[in-house]
Amino acid sequence: MAAMKWWGWGLEGVEFTHADKPELAPFIEQRIGLDVARPIAPPARFDDLDVPAPTLPHGLRAALESAVGAEHVSVDPLDRVVHARGKSIRDLVRQRRGDLPRVPDAVVRPAGEDEVTAVLRAALDADAVVIPFGGGTSISGSLEAPADERRPVLSVDLGRLDKVLEIDEHSRLARVQAGVFGPHLEEQLRARGYTFGHFPDSFTHSTLGGWIATRSSGMQSDRYGDVADLTRGLRVVTPAGTLVTQPVPATSTGPSVREMVLGSEGRLGIVTEATVQVRRLPQERRILGYLFPTFGAGLAAMREIAASECSVSVTRVSDAPETQFSFATRKRSTPVDKLKSKALTTFLTRRLGFRLDEMCLSFIGYEGSTGHVAEQRRAVGRIVKRHGGLCIGSSPGALYDQKKFDTPYIRDFLLDRGVAADVSETAMPWSRLTPVYDAVTAAGHAAFARLGVRGYLMCHLSHSYHGGACLYFTFAFEPAPGSDMLAEYDVVKTAIQQAFVDNGATLSHHHAVGTEHARWLEQDLSAPGVAMIEALFAGTDPGRNLNPGKIV
Structure with a gap:
């Protein structure tokens, strides 16, 4: 698969536009004071970047070429810059500025586990740093080498390990190489009548190994589980040899080694293969749209659905600010659409007593036999009705399903115009949901006020569990004139993250730790918990050759 832009999300030539969304420009100007028609500030031209020359010892290069073939060891400047960072707002701002402190010295592309083993052995012999690379979609700072790293740095791109090797139809288990991208994985499984059912926002550009390394969750995790639930067995190349965990449904063999690898962000080794749970393609798949009078009513309905005997694939409800943003992104309506919208608005306000500024949009998904x-x-439907909600049919759900992977492009659209936009997500018990939402909302708006900027903060519930849920916050603001965007971004991001841990929520539900969230790890896990993780990393990788500086 083609690499993403070095300066933004997705492929060259693919971008978000407001041209066919007549309500979006006025909405953005009203909420954060941005005129989207202002001239765009383009990123630096790649040819103008000062890309540091590779410092790859001759002996190491020869060993790598012997391991994977000379054509699969790249020192090309663009290739190295693409692999230097992920796609966090900090990554993109610095890339666009041409700030390239520590670029990998080579990108190495092994084709199988034996080649991965040979690459790691060569790296360890040369005391080089190894950073596993899947699709490069990390937004938590999981891919960049430490700025002061003086040893050779290798980005090990697993894109050639992209096959579904075997399907055990009796057990519904698939052996899959770790470098496969989401679309190609589903394509191979669907040809056999199966699905993995894992669809994170980054699905188009991320890989199975990346999902495992970051404990990813997907849009349909209510039904399928997150990647930790779906991953049954692993093969990981480590400094001590190849770690293998068996794909058994349950085991009582001490602390779970499988769990240690999940979320380890390359600190314990390079995941080469996983045995994952798959399901038969459902006979029917449907996502319906619903409206609730308030966010509180929507949350209560999601909580009751989670506690009921219902089995759904998606439970998502947006707060009023996100609902208003979603409506503002609608494409130009036909006369018939306008009539339908007017009739619905009249019914909601006059018959049901909805206030349009408090109304919340929800999507609920269903899969299985007809x-x-x-x-x-x-x-x-009975639960929704008890909480004052209304089903508005399949059209909104179908549109959500079509556009669900487009959201990251909006961030680039705003960044082009000088606006910082990012996300923070967390999870907590149901009893803490409203207190966390209120605390984070207050903290975010207080941060905007301290900076003297007009910001926008919105939220949705994205995953439901029996005992709790995930809240996913998005914020955007235009930095004050003459200020440093990243310094002001840190003020807002810090306020939101601190509100998570101060109110009984976790620092991240599915975007991992990396470097962006590491400062809150002790508050989340306690000091003994962090010490345990540090001991695990030190015992497995005493030379700190595997993606150093991440998580702790």
Whole structure:
């Protein structure tokens, strides 16, 4: 698969536009004071970048070329810059500025586990740093080498390990190489009548190994589980040899080594293969749109659905600010659409008593046999009705399903115009949901006020569990004239993250730790917890050759 832009999200030539969304420009100007028609500030031209020359010892290069072939050891400047960082707002701002403190000295592309082993052995013999690379979508600072790293740095790109090797149809288990991208994984499984069911926002550009390394969750994790639930067995190349965990449904063999690898961000080794749980393609798949009078009513409905016997694939409800943003991104309406919208608005306000500025949009997904889907829809419909909600049909859900992977492009659209936009997500018990939401909202707006900027903060519930849920916050603001965008971004991001841990929530539900969230790890896990992780990393990788500086 083609690499993403060195300066932004996605592929060259693909971008978000407001031209076909007549309400978006006025909405953005009203909320954060940005005129989207202002001239765009383009990133630096790649040819103008001062890309540091590679410092690859001759003996190490010869060993790498012997391991994977000379054509699969790249010192090309663009290739190295693409692999230097992920896609966090900090990564993109610095890339666009041409700030390149520590670029990998080479990008190495092994084709199998034996080659990965040979690459790691060569790196250890040369005391080089190894950073595993999947799709490069990390937004937590998980891919950049420490700025003061003086040893050779290798980015090990696993894109050639992209096959579904075997499907155990009796057990519904698939052996899959770790470098496979989401679309190619689903394509191979669907040809056999299966699905993995894991669809994170980054699905188009991320890999199975990356999902495992960051404990990813997907949009349909309510039904399928997150990647930690789906991953049954692993093969990981480590400094001590190849770690293998068996794909058994349960085991009582001491602390879980499988769990140690999940979320380890390359600190324990290079994941080459996983045995994952797959399911037969559902007979029917449907996502319906709902409206709730308030965010509180929507959260209560999601909580009741989670506690019920209902089995749904998606539970998502946006707060009022996110709902208003979603409506502002609608494309130009036809006369018939306008009539329908007016009739619905009249019904909501006059018959149901909705206030349009408090109304919240929700999506609930259903999968399975036709009979199962119909039964689940009826059961959920009764719960929704009890909380004052209304089903508005399949059209909004179908549109959400089509556009669900486009959201990251909006961040680039805003960044082009000098606006910082980012996300922070967390999880907490149901009893803490509203207190966390209120605390984070207050903290975010207080940070905007301290900076003297007009900011926008919105949120949605994205995953439901029996005992709690994930809240996913998005914020955007235009920095004060003459200020440093990243310094002001840190004020807002810090306020939100600190509000998480201060109010009984976790520092991250599915975006990992990296370097962006590491400062809150002790508050999340306690000092003994951090010490345990440090001991694990030190015992497995005493030379700190594997992606040093991440997590702790």
